[in-house]
Amino acid sequence: MRTALHRALRPLFLALAAGAALAAAGCGGAPTSSARATGRGKLDVAAAENFWGSIAAQLGGDKVAVTSIIVNPNTDPHSYEPTAADGVVIARSQFAIVNGIGYDTWASKLLAANSSSGRLVLDVGDLLGLRTGDNPHQWYSPASVARVIDAIAGDYQRLDPKDSAYFDARRNAFETADLAEYGRLQTEIRSRYAGLPVGYSESVFQPLGSALGLKLLTPYSFAKAIAEGTDVSAEDKQTVDKQAETRAIKVWIYNRQNATPDVQRVNQLARAARIPIATITETLSPASATFEQWQDAELRSLLSALHEATGR
Numbered sequence: 001m002r003t004a005l006h007r008a009l010r011p012l013f014l015a016l017a018a019g020a021a022l023a024a025a026g027c028g029g030a031p032t033s034s035a036r037a038t039g040r041g042k043l044d045v046a047a048a049e050n051f052w053g054s055i056a057a058q059l060g061g062d063k064v065a066v067t068s069i070i071v072n073p074n075t076d077p078h079s080y081e082p083t084a085a086d087g088v089v090i091a092r093s094q095f096a097i098v099n100g101i102g103y104d105t106w107a108s109k110l111l112a113a114n115s116s117s118g119r120l121v122l123d124v125g126d127l128l129g130l131r132t133g134d135n136p137h138q139w140y141s142p143a144s145v146a147r148v149i150d151a152i153a154g155d156y157q158r159l160d161p162k163d164s165a166y167f168d169a170r171r172n173a174f175e176t177a178d179l180a181e182y183g184r185l186q187t188e189i190r191s192r193y194a195g196l197p198v199g200y201s202e203s204v205f206q207p208l209g210s211a212l213g214l215k216l217l218t219p220y221s222f223a224k225a226i227a228e229g230t231d232v233s234a235e236d237k238q239t240v241d242k243q244a245e246t247r248a249i250k251v252w253i254y255n256r257q258n259a260t261p262d263v264q265r266v267n268q269l270a271r272a273a274r275i276p277i278a279t280i281t282e283t284l285s286p287a288s289a290t291f292e293q294w295q296d297a298e299l300r301s302l303l304s305a306l307h308e309a310t311g312r
Contacts, residue, residue, distance in 0.1 A: 042060075042064050042065040043060065043063060043064045043065070043094050043095060043156065043159055043160060044065055044067075044092050044093050044094050045057075045060065045064050045095045045096070046066075046069070046089045046092075046093035046095070046096045046097070047067070047068045047069070047097045048068075048069050048070060048077075048096075048097065048098045048104045048107035049068060049069070049070040049077055050068035050070060050071045050283060050287065051139040051283060051284055051294075052068075052099065052124070052139065052148065053066050053067070053068030053097070054284060054289075054290050054291040055145070055149060056097055058170070058174050058291075059152050059153050059156065059167065059170050059171055060152075060156055060167070061166065061170050063163050063166060063167070064095075067089050069086050069089060069107070070104075071283075071287050072283075072287065073257060073281060073283055073285040073286070073287055075283070076282075077099075077282065078103065078227075078228070079229075080104070080106055081106070082106050082107075082110060086110065087113075087114070090107070090110040090111060091114045094118065094119055094120070094159060095121075095122070095156075095159060096120070096122070097121075097152070098111070098121070098122070098123050099123075099136060099138070099139075100123040100124050100125030100126060100130075100136070101124070101125035101130045101131065101134055101136035101138070102132030102133065103136035103137075108123070120159060122151055122152065122155060124138055124144070125138075127147060127151050128144055128147065135203050135207060135224075137203060137204040137205075137206070137227075138207060139291075140204055140205065140206075140207045140208040141211060142182075142211050143211065144207065146175075149174065149175065153167050153170070178290075178292050179292055181296050182295050182299070185299035185303060186211065186299065188303065189212045189213075189214075189299065189302065189303055190213045192312065193213070193214065194212070194214070195213065195214075196250055196251070196306065196309075196310065197214075197215040197217045197248060198214050198249050198250060198251045198252070198253060199216075199217055199240065199243055199249035199266070199270075200218050200223055200252070200253040200254070201223065201253065201258070201259075201263045201266065202223045202224075202226040202227040202254075202255050202258060202263075203223040203224045203226075203227045204227060204255055204282050205223075205253050205255070205280055206220065217243055218243070218249075219236050219239055219240070222237075226260060226262065227258070232262050240262075240266055241265070241269055244275060245273060246273075249270075249275060250275065250276075250306075250310065251275065251277070251278060251302070251306055251309050252267070252270040252275050252277050252278075253277075253278045253279070253280060253302065254266070254267060255279070255280055256280070257281045257282050257283070275309070276305035276306075276309045277305065278298075278302045278305040280298050281294075281298075
């Protein structure tokens with residue numbers, strides 16, 4: 001039985017072939033380890049999602065040209081159906097970044113449809129040793145983000161060794177200056193609120209909540225079902241509702257890009273119980289924000305909700 005994704009991918013093969021032909025014409029064949037993209041004098045980088053694309057762009061500076069495929073905050077990366085233009089982006093790329101872990105299988109299929117011996121591919125799941133079924137939302141894990149930063153910087157140096165010192169400088173500036181507030185806010189939340197019980201709507205928040213030392217009371221099966229769009233069990237609904245009604249959770253965190261009826265019900269219960277609410281999003285919001293601007297804003301919102309809940 002053909003799925004919508006299979007139907008969407010079928011017309012992409014022509015686009016992929018066209019993109020490959022364009023790349024070959026401009027570069028004299030498959031790119032070598034030190035090849036640059038045609039015309040722009042920059043490495044062509046394709047990122048399946050803009051949260052990784054933002055990091056890649058900042059680490060690469062003016063030596064790279066990054067195109068992210070998922071950029072609309074209203075797009076669900078889980079169920080995204082790629083376009084012919086997406087196929088061309090992948091076909092021309094010398095470096096591709098996909099999330100993996102069952103999150104963006106469409107991107108892996110596009111890469112498989114247009115393999116290139118000269119292209120480097122960073123699969124975040126493979127890097128982290130995770131597989132389908134594990135929590136794919138690793139851009140919300142500070143430790144995973146640090147490993148991805150190292151991997152991207154290292155791959156840039158492999159592709160463009162003569163600019164190795166430049167990429168080292170970009171990584172150092174990104175980690176020490178651009179991510180300074182990101183790290184500071186995490187430290188403040190851990191030091192002031194570690195162990196505080198909170199609820200969360202879906203698994204996208206779980207890596208960050210754990211890293212912050214918060215006590216995540218919501219059953220993971222509830223959060224996973226909401227994230228994957230599957231049915232929530234009656235038992236989990238009762239548990240989450242009771243946690244809000246009895247104020248067992250001090251703060252409720254939900255993904256405003258995915259406010260399902262179950263999430264909306266808990267939102268209402270939390271408001272009725274005067275439980276502070278913080279919101280997050282799955283992808284960059286606004287789309288023009290950098291990774292750190294987006295994360296800093298969410299951490300400040302969470303910090304404010306935690307302060308409101310505890311008075312400290």
